[in-house]
Each structure stands twice: as structure tokens, then as C-alpha cells.
Amino acid sequence: MPNAKSIPQAKADFLIGNLRPLAADPFLTLSAWWRDYGDAVGFRVLTRQFYMFSHPQMAEQALVRQAGKFVKMYDPQKPKGLELVLGQGLVTSRGELWRNQRRLMQPVFQRGNLSALQSQIVAAGREMLLRWQGLGDGVQVNLCDEMMRLTLEVITQTMFGTSVLDRIEAIAPALDTALRHAAASLLNPLSLPPSVPTPRNRAFNRAMATLDGVVYGIIEQRRTHPAPAGQDLLGMLLQARDEDSGAGMSDRQLRDEVLTIFSAGHETTSNLLSWTLYLLARHPEALGRLRRELQALPAEEDWQFADLQNLEYCKAVLHESLRLRPPVGIIMRKVAQDVEFEGYRLAAGSLALFNIFNLHHHPQFWDDPERFEPERFLGNRSHRFAFMPFGAGERICIGNHFALLESQLLLSLIVRHYDIELLDPGEAEIELMVSLRPKGGLPASLHRLA
Numbered sequence: 001m002p003n004a005k006s007i008p009q010a011k012a013d014f015l016i017g018n019l020r021p022l023a024a025d026p027f028l029t030l031s032a033w034w035r036d037y038g039d040a041v042g043f044r045v046l047t048r049q050f051y052m053f054s055h056p057q058m059a060e061q062a063l064v065r066q067a068g069k070f071v072k073m074y075d076p077q078k079p080k081g082l083e084l085v086l087g088q089g090l091v092t093s094r095g096e097l098w099r100n101q102r103r104l105m106q107p108v109f110q111r112g113n114l115s116a117l118q119s120q121i122v123a124a125g126r127e128m129l130l131r132w133q134g135l136g137d138g139v140q141v142n143l144c145d146e147m148m149r150l151t152l153e154v155i156t157q158t159m160f161g162t163s164v165l166d167r168i169e170a171i172a173p174a175l176d177t178a179l180r181h182a183a184a185s186l187l188n189p190l191s192l193p194p195s196v197p198t199p200r201n202r203a204f205n206r207a208m209a210t211l212d213g214v215v216y217g218i219i220e221q222r223r224t225h226p227a228p229a230g231q232d233l234l235g236m237l238l239q240a241r242d243e244d245s246g247a248g249m250s251d252r253q254l255r256d257e258v259l260t261i262f263s264a265g266h267e268t269t270s271n272l273l274s275w276t277l278y279l280l281a282r283h284p285e286a287l288g289r290l291r292r293e294l295q296a297l298p299a300e301e302d303w304q305f306a307d308l309q310n311l312e313y314c315k316a317v318l319h320e321s322l323r324l325r326p327p328v329g330i331i332m333r334k335v336a337q338d339v340e341f342e343g344y345r346l347a348a349g350s351l352a353l354f355n356i357f358n359l360h361h362h363p364q365f366w367d368d369p370e371r372f373e374p375e376r377f378l379g380n381r382s383h384r385f386a387f388m389p390f391g392a393g394e395r396i397c398i399g400n401h402f403a404l405l406e407s408q409l410l411l412s413l414i415v416r417h418y419d420i421e422l423l424d425p426g427e428a429e430i431e432l433m434v435s436l437r438p439k440g441g442l443p444a445s446l447h448r449l450a
């Protein structure tokens with residue numbers, strides 16, 4: 001690579017590198033580096049080298065054109081980050097295992113199958129609205145908790161034919177602890193494995209025991225009470241047989257896949273709904289336009305799949321929300337071999353971050369990027385890799401159509417029946433953990449519309 005340049009490196013402490021600012025506030029730190037160093041910047045955490053890329057062309061190169069050189073970082077001997085929680089589920093696995101599992105699960109998420117799930121999604125939404133009604137007008141809630149509950153109910157009902165809401169008080173904090181631990185382990189290459197009983201590891205292990213209890217419970221329940229009709233994701237996983245050996249999936253693999261869909265399938269959509277309701281509450285003109293569009297819909301019990309396809313403004317609102325506050329703010333890959341990339345030299349073994357948030361705010365690709373303007377997404381303008389909330393290439397989100405259908409249905413239900421008043425008039429701070437969420441939640445009061 002004779003002409004390749006080195007990437008500018010963020011100023012760092014000699015020993016620990018850039019650990020301190022990153023641990024204090026990863027979102028603000030990464031934003032500051034983008035401002036100070038541009039679309040390609042390197043940084044170091046103790047001994048580990050990272051790169052951050054914020055240009056659409058770089059994302060396209062790595063995730064699509066040179067995807068073989070930018071791989072998921074799963075190492076079964078020393079799991080880090082999300083693998084600590086999800087094991088070898090579809091988000092984290094790679095190679096043959098990933099390819100076979102993706103092929104197996106894909107049919108559940110195809111558009112043709114989604115219309116059958118619509119009534120379950122609407123039912124979960126209406127259940128929540130009934131509960132809100134029971135709480136009384138003007139009741140104060142944390143909108144993020146409400147959306148988390150709702151999307152958890154949707155994912156377990158649609159994918160596993162069950163509900164775990166009776167255990168939400170244990171599940172929500174366990175998931176939070178597990179994801180925080182996963183994010184922290186990425187920043188610390190020297191972190192001790194979960195078997196070493198430090199206070200943090202003990203809390204993590206307790207959280208994992210709760211989540212495993214829920215997931216193995218879901219699997220066991222289905223084994224003892226097979227679903228009478230229809231085929232959901234869980235049924236499909238349980239019936240899958242290896243083409244050569246005829247063996248079913250191991251319990252551990254089942255657990256990894258179920259926990260993966262359980263987590264990836266509700267955390268993200270919950271953040272999308274929370275951010276969208278937040279943005280609409282701050283932009284009454286957009287909310288008004290959305291409500292006018294929704295007036296054309298029949299009563300909820302008569303909604304057809306086709307009705308939703310015509311909700312152009314509703315889709316534009318969701319897209320603009322995904323642009324401004326992408327629930328997955330960063331995609332990470334390991335550099336598999338020394339590579340020349342966009343004129344830069346990258347070393348094998350280093351970690352590359354593709355900053356979706358920055359792509360979505362890139363001034364070369366977006367006019368007035370901070371402005372909330374759903375109209376950008378009306379018509380057929382292509383934004384290619386400057387807009388990729390669901391990732392790109394072969395690892396693109398398997399649940400993207402499901403998530404959009406679900407969000408359209410639930411958002412329509414909520415804004416048709418409720419006005420949401422944010423209790424904090426300031427701009428919500430962003431917290432980047434694994435997902436991008438409003439720091440501390442969104443206190444709000446709920447007002448039922450006449």
C-alpha cells in the first residue's frame with residue numbers, strides 16, 4: 001500500500017488512550033471528533049485501535065463492496081459487547097452459521113407474511129390505549145417505558161405467541177443492565193470475563209439469569225403446549241432440522257436466537273416510537289398534518305394492510321425520525337486483514353465504527369440537517385447510503401419491514417387518540433449505549449382526544 005495515508009488520530013492520553021472521554025459520554029465525544037477531525041478518525045482505548053467513519057461512501061465500501069474484509073467481531077473464546085448477551089444469535093454470528101440461520105428465519109419477515117401480523121400489533125396497541133384511559137386524563141408517565149412495554153408485547157406476541165408483560169418489572173432493568181455491561185466491555189479490552197465475581201460481573205450475571213429464565217421459559221412453554229395453528233418464528237426455529245444430520249437446533253442456539261429477536265426486535269422500535277412522539281410533540285404543524293392524513297382511515301378494527309401503504313406522510317414522519325435519531329447509531333465491524341480503504345491504511349484486528357447518526361446529519365447530503373422536516377422523504381428521492389437506519393449489505397436488518405409496519409400502526413393509533421405533552425420543555429439529551437435513546441427517558445402527560 002505505497003500511497004495509502006494514515007487516518008488522523010484523536011489526541012489521546014499516552015497510557016489509556018481515549019478511554020476517559022468515551023466512557024464519560026460516548027455520544028458527545030464521537031460527535032466532537034467528527035467536528036474536529038472529519039469523516040475518518042482513529043482513536044485508541046488502552047491497546048485497541050478503533051476507526052470511526054462518517055461518510056456514506058465509506059459505509060457503502062465497507063458494508064457492501066468490501067464486506068468480506070469488515071466482519072462481525074464474534075470470538076466464542078472471548079465474547080465482547082453484544083455477544084456477551086446474545087451469544088451467537090443472528091445479530092452477532094457470522095460465516096456458515098449466520099447464513100443458514102438467516103435463510104431459515106427470512107420467510108417470517110417477508111412482506112407477504114407481515115399482513116398476517118397486523119391484527120396482533122393493533123391489538124397490543126389498543127390494549128395500551130385502554131390501560132392509558134384507565135389511568136385517567138393528564139396522567140404522567142415516562143414515554144420511553146410505555147413504548148418499551150408496548151413493543152415488548154408486540155414482539156413476544158407476534159414472534160413467540162406469548163406475553164411476558166407480567167414480568168416487565170424484572171425484564172426491563174435486566175435488559176438495561178445487560179446492554180450497559182455489553183457496551184462498557186467494548187470500551188475496555190482488559191475487562192474481566194463474567195466468571196470473575198467483581199460487583200459489575202455479579203450484577204451482569206444476575207441480569208442474564210433473569211433474561212435466560214424468561215427466554216428458556218418461552219421455549220419450554222411452546223414445547224409443552226405446541227401452537228394449535230399457524231407458524232410463528234418460534235415454531236419455525238423449533239421445527240428446523242439440519243439438512244445433513246437431521247438434528248434440531250441445540251437449546252443454546254435456540255436461546256441465542258430467541259433472545260436476539262426478543263431484544264433487537266423491541267428496544268429499537270421502542271426508541272423509534274419514543275423519538276417520533278417526542279419530535280411530533282415539538283412540531284405541532286407536522287402533528288396536525290399527520291392527523292389530517294389519518295382522518296382518511298377507517299375505524300381501527302377495519303384497517304387493511306393496503307390502507308397503510310397510502311399513508312405517505314406517516315411514513316415520511318417515521319423516516320425523518322429515523323434520520324434525526326437513528327435507534328441504532330453505530331454499526332461496528334472488525335477489520336479482518338490489513339486493507340487499503342478509501343485511500344487509508346487500516347490494520348487487521350482494529351475495529352471500525354460506521355456512524356449512522358453522522359451519515360444522517362452530514363451537511364454535504366442534507367440541507368439544514370438538524371431541522372425536523374418529514375417533507376424531505378415525500379416523493380421518490382433516493383438518499384442511498386446517507387440514510388441507512390437499518391444498516392446495509394447482507395447484514396441489513398432482517399426486521400426492517402416489520403419495524404416500519406409496526407411503527408406505522410402504533411404511531412397512527414396513538415396520535416389518533418392522544419395528545420402527548422412533554423413535561424421537560426428542553427431538548428432531550430441523547431444517550432448512546434448500544435442504541436440511541438433519550439437520556440433519562442421522556443416524562444410526559446397523556447391527554448385523551450375527544
Ligand code: HEM
Pocket residue numbers: 090091092102260261264265266268269272326327328331332388389390391392394395396397398399400402403
Ligand atoms: C426501528 C427499528 C429497528 C432498527 C433501527 C434496526 C436497526 C438495525 C441495524 C442498523 C442492523 C444492522 C446491524 C449491523 O450491520 O451490524 C440490524 C440488524 C438486525 N436487526 Fe434490526 N432494527 C430494527 C428493528 C428490528 C426488529 C423489529 C427486529 C426483529 C423482529 C430486528 C432484528 C434484527 C436482526 C436479527 C439483525 C441482524 C441481521 C443479520 O445480521 O443478519 N430489528 N437492525
